[in-house]
Amino acid sequence: MPHFKQRIEKSLSERKAQGLYRRRACLSRQQQCVEHHGDAFINFSSNDYLGLAQEPDLVKAWQEGLTLFGTGSGASPLVTGFHTAHHQLEAQLSDWLGYERALLFNSGFSANQALLFTLLEKDDVLIQDKLNHASLMEAGMLSPATMRRFAHNDLAALQRTLSRYSDQPNTVAMVVTEGVFSMDGDLSPLAEMKLLCEQHNSWLVVDDAHGCGVLGEQGRGSCDHAGIKPDVLVVTFGKAFGLQGAAILCNDDTAEYLIQFARHFIYSTAMPPAQAHALSKACQLIREDQWRRDKLLELSTLLSEKVNEGIELIKTPTPIKPLLIGSSEKALAVSEQLRQRGIWVSAIRPPTVPVNTARLRITLTAAHTRADIDKLATAINEVIHD
Known part of the structure; x- marks a missing residue:
């Protein structure tokens, strides 16, 4: 016990001395x-x-959801936690964003980690933009795959990395980037990245947490803005949607694979159906407004x-x-x-x-x-x- 106490005190003191100490307000x-x-x-x-977080129509929709479905989902999605409101929201997201399937998660962090932990195997290579979110970086470091990072939005560096691995037998490459980078507000060169991935037979995954709702036709996000469709799209509900949670958009087989093997999905209590009901209203407002x-x-x-x-x-x-x-x-x-x-x-x-x-x-x-x-x-x- 003294060792933990000393370690904690030392780390906190160093953080304060560096001027990096964080406090909640x-x-x-x-x-x-x-x-x-x-x-x-x-x-x-x-x-x-x-501006949806305090939109009266969205508040009303959540209140309506509470009346219809109660407070919590009561279980994980594969037990009894998957309700009609979740099913409706997944279908709505799929139709809007142009994918066969959508799977709901309680946060963007868990969605990103579920995706990378589940899809990547030992001989795979994960190629990430250096400014990707911590959830993606941590998942990459802890996954069994080899992770390589390329300089922010540097297409030449991405090309070199893809070329290094594309000829290796049994190696599957996945390129992961964000649509909008949250600390800089800039966009990924998604059209060019998609072309490189096609040339090297690799998947492109886009985390569009800060682009979905803001960019593109009907707010479809960064990928629509760039005129491309990635193999997997992650959207989160804590930004433009004004709520909380996330979804992975993908094809039918990938969705079924995640349902079978993604521990973040299997072992987490599903989001409250009342929240899913409110998110359906948020989708409508985003598309129409x-x-x-x-x-x-x-x-x-x-x-x-x-x-x-x-x-x-x-x-x-x-x-x-x-x-x-x-x-x-x-x-x-x-x-x-x-x-x-x-x-x-x-x-x-x-x-x-x-x-x-x-x-x-x-x-x-x-x-x-x-x-x-x-x-x-x-x-x-x-x-x-x-």
Whole structure:
């Protein structure tokens, strides 16, 4: 017991000394504002891109689901946890996103890990973008496959890696990338990656957590935006859907394989059917409410126009707008200065991002107003030029 205590105390002390210590902020939320210790702030750190998390129609749908189905699912999907609401949502997702099947998971983390742990075997090679999410990286490191990483969005590096393994007998290659990278807000070159995968007979898997709902026709996401269909698509419900959970979209055989062998699916209690009922409503709103995506483009353009030249606010085709700072200490200081002006923007520091690239991760939502953007831009201009 003393050894664990010493190890824990040492690690915590080192984290504090590095300026990387993390603390939760207990907030209350009302529309696009959060309250902390009695003070109100405009929230620019939410992944609720389409403003659905407090959409009255979605709240009503979840309440309706509770009336129809009760609170929990009661079991794992293969016991008695798979309800009519889950079946309807899976069919809806498949139709919308253009796949034979969809399988539901309780989080994007578990969906990604279930996919890689289950599909990959000892002689396989997993090729990942270096900036992929921690859930994908951890699954790759712990899977039996050989994992190789390529420089972010570097097609030449991906080509070299694929060429190295494509001629090896019994080796199956899987390329995994994100549609939208959550810390930079940029897109993968998906069309070119798909072509490379076809040339080398490898599968392309896309985690579109931050693209689905925001990009593409009817919000179908990054892949639709790029005009491609990956072999496997992962979408999550904690961002544009305004809820929680995830789904893997794939062909029928892959879905059946995951049902038989994916431990994250087999041994986890299914999401509440009331939540699945609400997610069906979220799908409908995403498809029908083009105005939400139009609003994001309008606000994105406005922010770019209002922030002074010379400030490193990265222009992106997504609602994620990184404000590069550099050091962790300065990022925390800028975040606090914005907070003093009524703006809540979290500082993102290593190890989430590379050393010396600490930033403020500004995110826009369809629930923000032009006045909110004006206030944000004014605050940034004042703080950065102080």
